[in-house]
Amino acid sequence: MLALRLSRGSHPLVLLRRLLLAAASAGVGFLLLCTLSYAVTGPHPADPAAQRLAWCLAPLAATVQLAVAVARTDPGTRPRQGLSAVGLGPVRMSALAAASTAVSAVLGSAVALLFFLHLRGDLSGTPFDGDAAELLAAGEPLPLGAVLLLLALVPVLGAGAAALAFRPPRRRTGEPPGDEPEHSTEAPTGLPWGVALTAVGVAVEAYTARGTEGTGGTPGGVLAGWTLTAVGLAMAGPGIVHLCGRVLQSVRPGAMRLLAGRALMDDARRIGRPLGVVCAVVSAVIAASALAGERPQPFGPLTALGAMLVAACTTATLLTSAVEARQDRAATRAGLLELGAPAALLQATALLRAVVLLAVFAPLTWAVAELAALPLRH
Incomplete structure (x- = not known):
């Protein structure tokens, strides 16, 4: 009730x-x-x-x-x-x-x-x-x-x-409530495993697509390969976002780069996983467009509905995670404004974070899609 x-x-x-x-x-x-x-x-x-x-x-x-x-x-x-x-x-x-x-x-x-x-x-x-x-x-x-x-x-x-x-x-022995920090700036440990799983998934997709070239079926191996790719990118996403934040703060940063880098490090686990899944979905769409060019009518209406659901849900999850991150930073933002930080600086910081993530994940998405679709062009 x-x-x-x-x-x-x-x-x-x-x-x-x-x-x-x-x-x-x-x-x-x-x-x-x-x-x-x-x-x-x-x-x-x-x-x-x-x-x-x-x-x-x-x-x-x-x-x-x-x-x-x-x-x-x-x-x-x-x-x-x-x-x-x-x-x-x-x-x-x-x-x-x-x-x-x-x-x-x-x-x-x-x-x-x-x-x-x-x-x-x-x-x-x-x-x-x-x-x-x-x-x-x-x-x-x-x-x-x-x-x-x-x-x-x-x-x-x-x-x-x-x-x-x-x-x-879970709390450690002797640790009272409130001792643990809400956000951790430690580097996520899943980046090497995520890269390895992504490489295996791309290899499985490429091998399966080559083995079914010229047929109208959609093998389960393609789904298995894409699943491994999606899991790998989801594991690697937090590490990549954290690394972006660390690089952004290097080499004598100013206030805007410091704020943007720290925010990326704080939100690495929250937005890194959905961002990695979106990367996998977009790369699958690019690879599927190459498949559609090679085969007449490769996808039915129910397959298209499933693809639309995956794309819509992953995009909505990423946007919702970004809203959650903004909600958790509301107190920090209010404190900076009280200290005299201009609102334009905070807006520019948010824009810088978005530009950095786009500059890193867009080429990664394109590379994964090209590797997966490469056997379809031969």
């Missing part, structure tokens, strides 16, 4: 982010139901249903990532002083974040079910009733347990991930 009351009284931008999560949940639920309808029509040796289900994992993972980002920027679930005294400690706040995420995701899953039944023709008297009856296997009954299980994936996984994101950190 508390989660519903907080949802009703939230700021319009907060409600917009929750609606985006509901829309993403609806898209993933619809894709999963379409895969189920394809599976019940019989065995498909050329295009197994399990392979189609595997292609739904990328939109599912992107939606869960968006759910965590939305929960972290929700004012109703952010930890504040004095809440423990009224019974809203870290555990209760974690449960509240999970409940709020589940409400939005369940709403999206319900919309997906209604839209799916509508296109199958099971709901009569509505526009476009049964227009996709043949595609969605209208003549075949769907197992109720499988439908409920698939529709529950986003709410359960999203709520669980949101609860884990709000889990209080």
Whole structure:
């Protein structure tokens, strides 16, 4: 009940982010139901249903990532002083974040079910009733347990991930609450592993694409390679952002470079991971454009819907993480303004951070895409 009351009284931008999560949940639920309808029509040796289900994992993972980002920027679930005294400690706040995420995701899953039944023709008297009856296997009954299980994936996984994101950190022996810093400027340790995973993923993508050149199928090896690439870039992203901040502060920096570099180091873990995932998605889009030029009609409508969901969710996650970083820097920004720092300096600092990240990640994205698409041009 508390989660519903907080949802009703939230700021319009907060409600917009929750609606985006509901829309993403609806898209993933619809894709999963379409895969189920394809599976019940019989065995498909050329295009197994399990392979189609595997292609739904990328939109599912992107939606869960968006759910965590939305929960972290929700004012109703952010930890504040004095809440423990009224019974809203870290555990209760974690449960509240999970409940709020589940409400939005369940709403999206319900919309997906209604839209799916509508296109199958099971709901009569509505526009476009049964227009996709043949595609969605209208003549075949769907197992109720499988439908409920698939529709529950986003709410359960999203709520669980949101609860884990709000889990209080473990304290060392003898360390009272408040000793640990909110942000750490230590260099993330995942950069070497991220580079290695990215290289392996690009190699797998290139090898698989070369092995299926001239065919119309979309092999599971391409998905496996892209997944490794995305995980590698997500692991390497924080280290790259941290390194950008350190380089920006080197060689006799001024006030603007000092502020921009320190902010990048503080936010390396927060924005580095979603930035790395966006880099992987954009590189996949560039490589897919090369694939589309080599093969006639390589992608169907459901594949395009899944790609749109991944692109939209990852972009929304990055923007939401940037909003979270801005919220956490609000006190620092107010303090600098009180000390007499001009507002133009702070705006120029934010612009410098964006330019540096774009200058680093844009060539990286292009390089990964070119390496992945290189076998398709031969």
